Amino acid sequence: MTSYNSSMIKRRKTRTVNIGSVKIGSAAPIVVQSMTKVATTDINRCVRQINRLVDAGCRLVRVAVPTAADTTAFAKIVEKVTVPLIADVHFSSARAIEAIEAGAAKIRLNPGNIKNPKDIIRIIYAADAHNVAIRVGVNEASIRDLKKDTPPAKRVMLMLHEMKKYVRLFESRGFTQIVLSAKSSDVRRTIEINRRIAETFDYPIHLGLTHAGLPENAQIPSAVALGTLLAEGIGDTIRVSAAGDPLIETEIAKQILAALGLYKTAAVELVVCPTCARAHIDVTGLARKIRRATAGIDKPLRIAVMGCIVNGPGEAADADLAVCAAKNKGFIYRKGRKIATVPDNKIVETLLKELNDLRCCR
Numbered sequence: 001m002t003s004y005n006s007s008m009i010k011r012r013k014t015r016t017v018n019i020g021s022v023k024i025g026s027a028a029p030i031v032v033q034s035m036t037k038v039a040t041t042d043i044n045r046c047v048r049q050i051n052r053l054v055d056a057g058c059r060l061v062r063v064a065v066p067t068a069a070d071t072t073a074f075a076k077i078v079e080k081v082t083v084p085l086i087a088d089v090h091f092s093s094a095r096a097i098e099a100i101e102a103g104a105a106k107i108r109l110n111p112g113n114i115k116n117p118k119d120i121i122r123i124i125y126a127a128d129a130h131n132v133a134i135r136v137g138v139n140e141a142s143i144r145d146l147k148k149d150t151p152p153a154k155r156v157m158l159m160l161h162e163m164k165k166y167v168r169l170f171e172s173r174g175f176t177q178i179v180l181s182a183k184s185s186d187v188r189r190t191i192e193i194n195r196r197i198a199e200t201f202d203y204p205i206h207l208g209l210t211h212a213g214l215p216e217n218a219q220i221p222s223a224v225a226l227g228t229l230l231a232e233g234i235g236d237t238i239r240v241s242a243a244g245d246p247l248i249e250t251e252i253a254k255q256i257l258a259a260l261g262l263y264k265t266a267a268v269e270l271v272v273c274p275t276c277a278r279a280h281i282d283v284t285g286l287a288r289k290i291r292r293a294t295a296g297i298d299k300p301l302r303i304a305v306m307g308c309i310v311n312g313p314g315e316a317a318d319a320d321l322a323v324c325a326a327k328n329k330g331f332i333y334r335k336g337r338k339i340a341t342v343p344d345n346k347i348v349e350t351l352l353k354e355l356n357d358l359r360c361c362r
C-alpha cells in the first residue's frame with residue numbers, strides 16, 4: 001500500500017495517459033518505474049525480476065525487446081505478471097508492432113532511432129488499435145546534428161525540435177496517448193530540456209537521467225536533476241538509472257520522491273540523528289537493530305533514534321516512537337510524551353513492545 005501527499009508541490013497540469021491499469025499525469029500519483037536487466041528471452045528470470053520490482057514499489061516495468069525472439073518472450077512474460085509492461089523498442093519498427101501485439105501497455109520509441117514517417121504512422125495505428133500508449137523518448141546521444149562542441153543551449157533546442165516533429169506527427173493522426181521524455185547524462189541539460197517540454201506540451205513527462213553511473217555515483221546527480229524538476233511540479237513518472245540491481249534504482253527513486261513529500265511508503269520510517277560527540281550510545285548500531293526488527297512491518301510509523309537529549313526530544317516530537325539516549329539509559333517517547341526510562345540493553349525490546357501496541361491501535 002502506498003499513500004501520497006503532494007500538498008506542498010503544485011504539479012504541472014497534464015493530460016492523463018492510461019498505461020494499462022496505471023494512470024500517468026497530474027491527476028494521478030507520480031509513478032516509479034524501472035527496467036529489467038536480464039535477458040528478455042530468459043522468461044523465468046525476467047518474471048522474477050519484474051515481481052521483485054513490483055514488490056519494491058514499481059508500478060510500471062520496462063523490458064527491452066531488441067530481437068524478434070525478445071518480443072516472442074515478451075508476450076509470455078505479459079501473461080505471467082500483473083504489472084503493466086513497457087516495451088523498449090530500439091531501431092526496429094517491426095519490433096514495435098510485435099510488442100504492441102504481444103500485450104505491451106506502452107512502448108518507448110526514440111525519435112533518433114525510428115525516423116521514417118511511414119514506419120512511425122504504422123506504429124501509431126497499431127498502438128491506437130490496441131490501446132497502447134507511446135513514450136516519445138528523446139535521448140541527447142541519439143540526436144543526429146549534435147557535435148562534440150555543440151553548445152548546451154543548442155543541444156536543448158535540438159532535443160526539443162526533435163520532440164516537436166515527432167509529436168506533430170502523432171497529433172496529425174489524432175493520437176494523444178503520449179508520454180514525453182528527454183534524457184541527457186548532464187544534470188543541467190536534463191533540468192533545462194524538461195522545463196522546456198513542460199512549457200511546450202501538456203502531455204505527462206517521464207523523468208530520468210541517463211547513464212547516471214554506479215549506484216553510489218547515481219544517487220546525487222539523479223536527486224539533483226529529478227528533485228529540482230519534481231519540486232517545480234514537473235514529472236509524472238520517474239526512473240533512476242544506475243548500474244546493477246534495478247531494486248537499487250527503485251529505492252533511490254522512492255527516496256527522491258519521499259524527500260519532497262511525494263511518496264510515503266507504508267513501512268516504518270527511521271529518523272536517525274547524524275551523531276556527534278554528545279552521543280551516549282552507538283546510534284547507528286541501534287538504528288540498524290531497529291531497522292532489522294521492523295523490516296516486515298507494513299504500517300507507516302515513524303521511529304526516531306537520537307544519541308542524546310540535547311536535540312533529541314525536539315526531533316522526536318513528530319515521531320510515533322522515539323528513544324533519546326542518556327548515560328547508560330534511554331528515554332522512550334511516544335508521540336512526543338516521555339513514557340519510560342530504560343537501561344541501554346532494554347531500548348530495542350521496549351521500542352518493539354510499544355510499536356506492537358501502536359500497530360494494534362492504528
Ligand code: SF4
Binds near residue numbers: 274275310312
Ligand atoms: S541528537 Fe545529540 S548526539 Fe545526535 S547529533 Fe544531535 S546533539 Fe549529537
